[in-house]
Amino acid sequence: MLDKRLGRRQVLQSTAALVGAGALGSAWTGPLFAQGKLEKPKVTLAVGGKSALYYLALTIAEQKGFFKDEGLDLEINDFAGGSRSLQALVGGSADVVAGAYEHTIRMQARGQEVQSFALIGRGMQIAIGIKADRADKVKSAADVKGMKFGVTAPGSSTHMLLIYWIAKAGLKATDVAAIGTGAGASVVAAVDKGEIDGVSQTDPVVTMLEQQGAIKVVVDTRTMKGNMDVFGGALPAASLYSTSDFVKANPNTVQALANAIVRANQWLQKATPDQVADTVPAGYLLGDRELYKKAFVNVKDVMSPDGLMPDNAPETCLKFLTTSDPAIKGDTIKLGLTWTNDFAKKANEKHKA
Template sequence: MSRLPKPFTFCVAIALASVVNMSPVQADDTQTISIMVGGISKFIYLPVKLADQLGYFKDEKLHFELLSQPSGVDAENELLAGAVQAVAGAYDHTIDLQSKGKEVQSIATFLQVPGEVEVVAKGSLMKSMADATGKTFGVTGLGSSTDFLTRYIALKSGVTSRQYSTLPVGADNSFIAAVAQHRIDAGMTTEPTVSRLLETGDASVLVDMRTVEGTKKALGGIYPFTGLYVDARWLARHKTQAAGLARAIARTMAYIHTHSAEDIADKMPKDYYGGNKALYVQALKATMSMYTPDGRMPAGGPENVLNVLSTINPAIKGKQIDLSRTYTNEFIVATKAP
């Protein structure tokens, strides 16, 4: 049987919606929301998977699926292509994209600090980022947030991006392999990968942004990092779904701050432990402070992110960036974990 032309089916949808006293926008709210995560097993994205495990998305009557890409920049590209409706990714992408004329908006914030660590491979002579000249640095992807942050902390130490190389090596096992195979001298990654490398002795910490103190030292202030962002056009048409997503995340943040690392680990898929649950729990205990208490964007955070990006990105420096259009706390409501 041949398919009806799209204009005809669209008109039929409008007619049916009016019969049941629903607008086409409301009808769209029954569609599946595809959420792309820039590395779903990373601690920096833990809230979105934990919300799924706790059933909070289902409580909001959301039809959803979680997908994973090794790099946040890949997830961003999926959103811009219209392949997914939301991204669990780094907030700084919203600023970078606005400078390119594209509007995306964060509707919930997971981290008040990056949770990223610059590690140095065993045998490297690097003592600080001032020794970056001639070295190869691992990042999740070119144009990713790890790429942005690597460039900033190197430049802060007097080394420009022309003086070293960057290599996209992904995260988790692929990052560990790049270290073990000596393809990179240093690289930026997150938990639980950091703890796995430290335990084996294959790497050591050079710059630590898992805490507020370490982040302020490296980046000059707090740096809201990961969260849930959506295309502004989608948001305008699907506020009911957006509110449901934000409420689920807010409940998850409350759960994180009222439960132990052991409780949280017990809710996560076993294959996330990397074969060592005790190490997973230990790493989680050390990083609990990086999560926002309620999913709101921290005051002053967007301004510091813009300052960092403006320092390293000529496309942003001098541009008129409207930070109020890069995030919203509109859908975050005070909530308590059960």
Template sequence: MRRLATAAVGISLGMCLFASRVDASERVTIMVGGIDKIIYLPAVLAKRYFEKQGLDVDVVTESAGVNAEDEMIAGGVQGVVGFYDHTIDLQAKGIEVESLVQFSDVPGEVMLVSKNAAATITSPADFKGQALGVTSLGSSTDFLTEYLASQAGLDHDDYRLKAVDAGTTFINAMRENRIAAGMTTEPTASRLISSAEARVLIDMRTADGTRSALGALYPTSCLYMPSSWVNAHRREAALLVRGFVMALRYLHTHSAEQIVAMLPRSYYAGIDKALYVKALKAYLPWFSADGTMPADGPKTVLRVMSTIRPQVKKANIDLKKTYTDMFVNEAAKQ
């Protein structure tokens, strides 16, 4: 795993110091399913807020959310910044985790088709017989790709899913024709679109695009943690959420140019800075302003997951146990 060094996040946010601080608490490790993805930008900004509160938080990264999930289940990390759908998938497997703060109610994902396959793939129905790229098998890009294919009448055996991560590995897989299409996020999407190496087939970076693809808004990026850990560390959980809420507020009160100016160059390596700013500017409105769960969001995610996962469909999923707004509501009062 790659560590997000404190020095790399030396961000001049001009933040106020929170009144309450945690007393010499144990170190909390949060793993992000791709720290350089724009959809997970709050995890970068929140690091400084954690420090201001006296929280000892280590932010580390893995290329895919499912890898981060595995680390959490194994006890290697206490929390994951990934997609909310994993809380439902895990409950169906008998593992209770909950989302504590929502970053967005749109996936921020794009289904891209390579320029070489553009003439043959014009809808998900054309996925038949094709190799499709996802970050990792069992990841949220896997879930969403399977759902889109199922809505087009395809069975899982009609296409092949390939784990190609994101960033350069995804781009190379498309350039080398190892995948004909694939689901990815920013800034990977903009790199391929700007170079005309791929075109957008399905765009879930906006509310309208998400509703068109999934039938409703779809809560995605969030911080989720084992319910047992949250129950035993209420104070730390509250301060973690407060840090993320402050990061979300920052995103809504500063321009894309201001935000990018304080990020390490590595966060947009391989992409023109102006293009990164453009991608961030387009996505900024879709970050949550307060971190709360949208009212019908969990039902929508359960519907999607039940369509593609028989285990979820058979399980008696208690959605109230997959998320809580208690901590974000407390943060709003601070």
């Protein structure tokens, strides 16, 4: 134990020595270098479909104790999809959301300021698949009129990708039915029971259904190349976001959250599939560890390495939204208010300290 009588310089030197000796387990500098007293140590975070690889950095930060290292007492409430977690933020039952960046743009269009401050996914990481027994009849998006698709929740990113895809073929959102199936084993069950004709989902479910031969993937944004092919650039996906008022009123708390997520992002860049599978809750593996590992490899390319928003990614997202949602007028959106790299930059500096 460090003697409380030691001066600041001695404390820092002693901590550095412990880090160098491996006593702290990593080069992360820890709370001695924290940005100041947390305005709100107990934080409630909402997420939609936490078991999905789409939110893997959140799970890693939780399981590895990164939030606790920042002095945070984090309560995570898991909902069926991203639209539900956004509702929790708007309703006041959540302080922060781990959800798609696109919701910050949607909320601004509705007159509410919401800001993303730490990116989890730099690519969308969602795929659309058609049930194998119907896939041969689908030559283009125009052929899915009247079909039922399993999405995490209506209004979520999985739903928006579906709408975007069919809109480019001249169909309306009402030409297909979006059925909320969540993001885990319930999706597989819906396919098996014939309740849906296709899915717009994240991994590991997509990889599982592919491996079973249950679906044929027709749109795939699980790689950066896939994002380029579908959107023409990187489309920012999961991120930590909150109301602009919360971010302004609680900068130290927001910084602590960003620190934990960036640390998890960096851990994932070096982690092996086995290390990831060992860290997540057993239920996330869907009963097939090897499949989960394969799914992680499939999507690792689109996981953010540093929590930073890529250049031009907000513009790509806005274009995606204006195509899929006529209510969003691109010329009225101030993208600069929907995200900030300030906290992620400081988090990366902290890691290098």
